[in-house]
Amino acid sequence: MGRSPCCEKAHTNKGAWTKEEDQRLIAYIKAHGEGCWRSLPKAAGLLRCGKSCRLRWINYLRPDLKRGNFTEEEDDLIIKLHGLLGNKWSLIAGRLPGRTDNEIKNYWNTHIKRKLLGRGIDPQTHRPLAAFTAAVPSFLPMSDLAAVVPDTAATSDTSHSDGSSSAAGSLDLNLELSISLPYYSAAESPTLAICLCHHLGFQGSEACGCQTQQQRHALRFHTS
DNA sequence: AAGCTACGCAACCGCTGGTCG
DNA sequence: GCGACCAGCGGTTGCGTAGCT
Numbered sequence: 001m002g003r004s005p006c007c008e009k010a011h012t013n014k015g016a017w018t019k020e021e022d023q024r025l026i027a028y029i030k031a032h033g034e035g036c037w038r039s040l041p042k043a044a045g046l047l048r049c050g051k052s053c054r055l056r057w058i059n060y061l062r063p064d065l066k067r068g069n070f071t072e073e074e075d076d077l078i079i080k081l082h083g084l085l086g087n088k089w090s091l092i093a094g095r096l097p098g099r100t101d102n103e104i105k106n107y108w109n110t111h112i113k114r115k116l117l118g119r120g121i122d123p124q125t126h127r128p129l130a131a132f133t134a135a136v137p138s139f140l141p142m143s144d145l146a147a148v149v150p151d152t153a154a155t156s157d158t159s160h161s162d163g164s165s166s167a168a169g170s171l172d173l174n175l176e177l178s179i180s181l182p183y184y185s186a187a188e189s190p191t192l193a194i195c196l197c198h199h200l201g202f203q204g205s206e207a208c209g210c211q212t213q214q215q216r217h218a219l220r221f222h223t224s
Numbered sequence: 225a226a227g228c229t230a231c232g233c234a235a236c237c238g239c240t241g242g243t244c245g
Numbered sequence: 246g247c248g249a250c251c252a253g254c255g256g257t258t259g260c261g262t263a264g265c266t
Contacts, residue, residue: 016234016260038251054252055235090254102234105255110232 013047017056021046025053026061059102066098070107078104079112083126 013021028044034057037050046053070078074096081092089101089108096104113123120129 014236036251037253049236051237051252052235058253059234087255101254106233 012041012049012052014052017060021048022056022061025057029057029061055102059100062100064098065100070099070111074099075112075115078108079116079126082108082112082123 024044024046028040032043037054039050040046040053041048041050044053048056077095078092081095085091087105089105093099093101093104108123116123116126117129121127122129
């Protein structure tokens with residue numbers, strides 16, 4: 001049997017999008033909205049795969065995209081979020097209004113990685129490289145992590161699936177324990193919803209998406 | 225001016241998880 | 246419960262271009 005391909009590759013364009021294709025896609029989504037990417041190309045008269053249309057729209061054509069250079073504030077937020085979330089680009093993008101996961105991923109690989117390496121910090125672990133360990137303090141020391149990652153006992157709805165609660169000091173585990181479901185508003189819960197940016201010191205800033213409750217992938221800590 | 229190299233970004237590919245019949 | 250389908254994600258690739266020799 002096997003799974004059918006996502007599109008008929010023999011009859012689809014590949015490579016860079018033309019202005020005309022962009023216009024068709026924009027016009028169609030303006031008229032019909034996002035949805036069913038698989039059938040969109042045919043409906044819109046595009047010789048493209050649905051995945052390609054989705055990517056083009058999300059990464060380039062969406063009207064709410066913020067084009068241009070990243071600010072220092074955005075840089076810092078990306079670094080801190082990456083330290084907490086790892087390569088979860090879509091989650092990171094969810095905290096940066098107007099930025100896409102692809103854009104952040106590219107920016108990370110081309111700019112921030114180098115910036116961190118220049119500071120003697122391992123971009124993957126966010127810990128000092130061996131050669132710098134003695135001279136340079138860690139970017140995010142455990143004392144800071146303690147402030148950023150709340151006490152696991154205080155998280156109400158994110159207990160570990162296997163019931164374990166040890167490994168204090170393990171960034172990965174603490175992170176897992178600290179993530180709750182998106183769209184979990186304070187009004188729906190007796191607990192107080194606190195934006196992740198609050199913990200990172202970006203509350204009220206441009207980079208903080210606190211105000212937009214519908215922000216996709218909004219990460220929130222809940223404290224009683 | 226021409227050729228080469230490194231870099232940045234857009235797009236593609238393959239996989240995963242969620243949903244539905 | 247199972248398989249098929251689909252959207253979405255992260256890693257990778259390829260192309261255009263700026264900078265250098």
